[in-house]
Amino acid sequence: MTSLIVGLDHVQVCAPEGCEHDARRFFGEFLGLPELVKPLALRANGGAWFGLPDGRQLHVGVERPFTPATKAHPCLRCAELSAMIERARAFGIPFEIDERVDVPRLYLRDPWGNRLEIVQGAHVSELATMPQ
Template identity: 45%
Template sequence: MTFTFAGIDHVQLAAPEGCEVEARDFFGSLLGWQELPKPEPLRARGGVWFQCGTHQVHIGVEKNFTPAAKAHPAFLVHDLQALREHLIQLGAHVIDDNARSEENIRRFYMNDPFGNRLEFMEWL
């Protein structure tokens, strides 16, 4: 083979039409991710993009939206406990999961405002 995979450029999460304000509140204000300008040809489609570490998360509008309840991105975090405490202090609902604690992985889940499952994890 002459090709190789370099990794993931971005993850796209679907959301309903008119999601932009809630997306900015959740991903921008609550999680603290920086909003990225969308390229001009894509702006009319709606949605909003964010920077998460070295990756991007794109919130894209889907007409007949159904949240992803099982399939999910997992975000690698340094000091997961501090993020958990921050989210709880701001009233967010987190779901602890210790199913991988024997592998020295700490993690929790939560849903974005649209019902998409998100995992946050830290290798210990």
């Protein structure tokens, strides 16, 4: 069967009301993602949208009541993991290095406790097909 899905457009993480300042500091200043202008009809919802270098987006959406995602997470790629580690230290952001697989990676938490994975390089996962 051929998939109707052609790719990933965006990923959303949730945050509590009033998250915009922390979202801009974490995703904008720390991760260096440019903030995007949200559609007018969605601005009243709060949150913020950020662009990724490949044209995809990361949305921070307000959730009421808010509970952080401690297992489910987006995974972002960086050019050099050691540079990301130094940046996290400079911003005072705790992280955990994970060496269980061959892809260099770390985990950190956004300001609201959501888990984020950061991997190094242009690793491309091979999709396994299910036997028919």
